[in-house]
Amino acid sequence: REGYIAGLTSREFITAIRGGANGRVAITYFEWAGYSDQKIILPWRMIDGPATAEAVAAEIQHAPYRRAPRTSIYGALQFAKPLFEASGFNGLRRVIDVSGDGVNNMGPPVTLMRDEVLEAGITINGLPIMLKRSYGYAADAKLDIYYEDCVAGGPGSFVIAIHEREQFKDATRQKLVLEIAGRTPAPRVVPAQA
Numbered sequence: 001r002e003g004y005i006a007g008l009t010s011r012e013f014i015t016a017i018r019g020g021a022n023g024r025v026a027i028t029y030f031e032w033a034g035y036s037d038q039k040i041i042l043p044w045r046m047i048d049g050p051a052t053a054e055a056v057a058a059e060i061q062h063a064p065y066r067r068a069p070r071t072s073i074y075g076a077l078q079f080a081k082p083l084f085e086a087s088g089f090n091g092l093r094r095v096i097d098v099s100g101d102g103v104n105n106m107g108p109p110v111t112l113m114r115d116e117v118l119e120a121g122i123t124i125n126g127l128p129i130m131l132k133r134s135y136g137y138a139a140d141a142k143l144d145i146y147y148e149d150c151v152a153g154g155p156g157s158f159v160i161a162i163h164e165r166e167q168f169k170d171a172t173r174q175k176l177v178l179e180i181a182g183r184t185p186a187p188r189v190v191p192a193q194a
Contacts, residue, residue, distance in 0.1 A: 020180060117154075
């Protein structure tokens with residue numbers, strides 16, 4: 001959450017919004033774990049400047065923390081897809097950010113839902129969390145490649161891998177700015193800025 005809070009209130013994010021076609025974005029934020037374990041933390045909100053960005057960040061920050069087992073990226077994408085139609089907003093682009101520390105290990109293969117989401121005209125970007133520990137990786141050492149192959153897709157999609165705890169805020173900010181500015185980094189798997 002701290003990465004999203006910092007990213008949503010950053011000068012770079014606000015500048016990207018102001019430079020966009022409409023000067024505003026709509027956002028919702030939910031957390032997920034297993035196949036049927038998703039919870040909306042922030043219902044759809046409009047961000048059009050620093051004040052609304054701060055209000056959104058505060059709402060995310062003050063929501064109770066929760067922990068849950070398993071990783072169903074399939075379930076997260078299945079949950080996210082209809083949220084756009086129920087949002088009350090009609091954006092030029094629709095993007096789902098997927099942040100996680102593991103591969104899909106519950107429910108059907110993630111590629112089935114990924115393809116369904118892409119067919120609906122929604123882009124999926126990834127933020128795989130690949131923290132190193134003294135005995136190895138906390139997640140799969142090739143999680144970024146998994147996200148590239150099985151999760152991300154659509155016009156301008158990309159993956160930014162996080163390898164160190166200190167990269168969370170900068171990587172999340174970088175991802176949000178790239179999405180809002182409509183820029184596609186090359187290559188699609190982007191190293192997090194230190």
